[in-house]
Amino acid sequence: MSEQSLLTTSDLSMRFGGVVAVDQVNFAVKTGELRCLIGPNGAGKSTFFKCLTGQLKPTAGSVLFAGQELSGQTTHDIVRLGIGIKTQVPNLFDGLAARENIALSARRSNNQKRSEEITDEILELIAITGLANREVGHLAHGERQLVELAMVLAGRPRLVLLDEPAAGMTADERDRLAEVLRQLAGDMSLIVVEHDMQFIRDIATEITVLHRGRVFIEGDVAAIMAHAEVQEIYLGKEANGAA
């Protein structure tokens, strides 16, 4: 693995009884890199994310983040080290306004005034200032995705895990999200799980393909898109045509 790697997993495995959801995954992300993680349903992408954030305790292997071993650490400790996650189904405080959701995240390590400033910055960055005072329980799915991303960013993470961030978004929202992610890359590392191949083309340079819990192939977008097995097995004929 590269010396610049911010996150490195070595033989990371997660078993549920006889089912191996993550199988000896060796994976690395550099500081400032934007990596896409693709694979069919059941490939182990979300389980992999949960292993990284401590929501699941891996049955084998190790996770090294910024030189620290994460195995055995609690979720909140891992988050405090600098890993943020936007979950597949937006995980928000529905009774609070968008601003309050974001401020709650910023408030963890900042005083009231500073957390309000961070909240304003993030609202502007994601371009959701108009949603600031709306209760998130009343928002559309795509808007909720954006609020959750804002909430994660307000914690000032060094690595952000995004599980299907573009799902349920309008074309405008998706374009805006792609622009934001490109903008964030460099300042922080991003791992994006996504099924929308057009969106992946918009944001990624490097792709890792997971299949049956294992890393099937890694490479740049053009190489992966052109890979015959990836097209047929994971992306399907439609993607082949679109590519």
Add this chain to the structure above:
Amino acid sequence: MLRNIHKDWLGAGFVAVLGLAILIFVPVYFDLFEVLQMTKYVVLALFVLSLAYIWGFGGILSFGQAGFFGLGGYVFAVSAINMGQTTIPFLIAIALCVLFAGALGYFMFYGRLNDVYLGVVTLVVTLILYKLINHTAGPEYIIGTARLGGFNGIPSIPIMTLPWQPDQEMEPAQMFQYFMAILIAVYVLLHVLIKSKFGRVAISIRENEVRTSLLGYDVRLYKLCIFMIGGAIGGAAGAMWASYQTFVDPNIFSLEWSAKCLIWVIAGGVGTLIGPIIGVIALEYLSFQLGQTDFINNLIVLGTILILVVLLMPKGLFPTFRDIFLKLWRRRGGQGDGERPG
């Protein structure tokens, strides 16, 4: 639901001022019997606040809040009998309940117990205490000069004295005012706590524990602190109850007390502080009035009322009437819904 927590300070201030008015004027305008009756409501209101806080603002549903109530009562009784004064025993009772809550909570929260399991553990621990104290009738169960008395309980518990007048027992009116002052102070402190960063995180744990943890907050530690605060309030109420009654017996740990506490909170409204206080006063007053009649069993009437409240007003009495009032007010003022003021 969280919207309901955004009560402005005006509401809390109004409740505090109302409480102060009651504190001042009740002993003036009511007779001794009524003052004693209201003192009972004040103690029970403090007891119900312990569950109203941990359940309504921390998401911890304890089926054994009577455990702290009883423990506070017994610790106060034993300490007061031995020490011949009441101020330090009152503080000891609170401190021991905090420690007990800390020990129990540590195993529950750091052991990742949640939902119904948490309820079962709290209930079982309380029933163990009930059984334990019930079996202390023999003369060998004596702490200093205080016999635990088993199922007979501990009689002749000292009436509380004012901290600055340790030699003079409180008169009923003084006791009412002292207890009322404690209730107001706890209510205001809880309100401040709920509005603080700690309170916001506690509410976020209740709403979405996973997300709170994913924001980097140590959910276990927060829940432990919330539980200990609840234990402190329950213990204080127990000590006040023991002093008010000058007697305490193992029934204080019984399922009936834990169940009644839950019922008061449900009837008054989970997620509010004033709702459960209204709930306990309304239901206890009704129970008292029905107890004076002999044509109907008051438990049947109370049970029916509870079922009706749950079916017709699932949010509880206070939130339901507040929402009706706010709806009428908004309609009159033409305010929209779904938008929060900045």
